Amino acid sequence: MIKLGYARVSTLEQNLNLQVDALKYEGCKQIFTDKVSGVKSVKPEFEKLMDYARTGDTIVVWKLDRLGRSTVQLIELMEKLKERGIHLKSLSESIDTSSAMGNLFFQFMCILAEHERNIIRERTKAGLASARARGRKGGRPTGLSERYQLIAPEVRQVYEKNNRSTDEIRQMFNIKSQPTLYKILTFAGADVKGFLKKRK
Template structure:
């Protein structure tokens, strides 16, 4: 049972020193680092860390946002860690899932994940019923996989927040092309009028 550190800076940031110093002070035996944007789903060193970690180990980070910017993805990651018996410690937020208080936080995050899945399921059903009421048969649109259908509501919500560009949204959800993103948004019932000009 050891402490494993993870540090990340975005492509615009340069210095890992602050995070590395904190992780070293915490007593991490091995530290993995990435230099990649938080919206990107692929973080090579973090993926290696997940393969390296064993049950009972603790992954230490400087701050929760080092794991990514999407709350839903963070919750899913915490669920995965729990299933593998790996603890998580965030130094800035004073979160440690190896403690009673931290474990309670962990359980709360898992409850949020379950709630989010239920909400998405209900919205998908409501969307299909609304489509049928407008004379559409529903079902999978041509060219959309089951994975895209499952994330359609989340993609729509991210799009309608008007914070991220369509390129960032595609990277976040691993959507291959702009037309596919357009289809996903249409399926979810988003207002995509003037989509290409407005977003790109």
């Protein structure tokens, strides 16, 4: 049973020293580092860490946001670690899932994540009702998974801000292809006229 550190910064210009020093002081036997945006679905060194970690080990981070950008994303990771018997410790938030208080925090996070999912579902239903009232049919496009349905309102919000390319949106939400993004936006009731010509 050992402590394994993970540190991440978003760009090549940012410095990892603060996080790495704190992880060394904590007693981490090995430290994995990524220089990649938090919205990226693939973090190479973190994947190596997950392969390296064993039951009873503790993954240590400087802050929880080094692991994920959303509550749901973080909870999914914590559930995966719990299934494998791996603990998680955050130095800034003083959270350690190997302790009773840490487990209590985990349960609270699960409640928050479920609340977040319920809000998204309600927004989706309200959006569909509004679309029907305006004469649009809406509904689930063929092949659209439940996960994509849940994130559809958030995807639409980012898309309609018009400050990110479609490729960036796909990376943010881990959407596999442009046609799938089109389906998600259609499901959310977004105005997708000229979608294929817009913001490559």
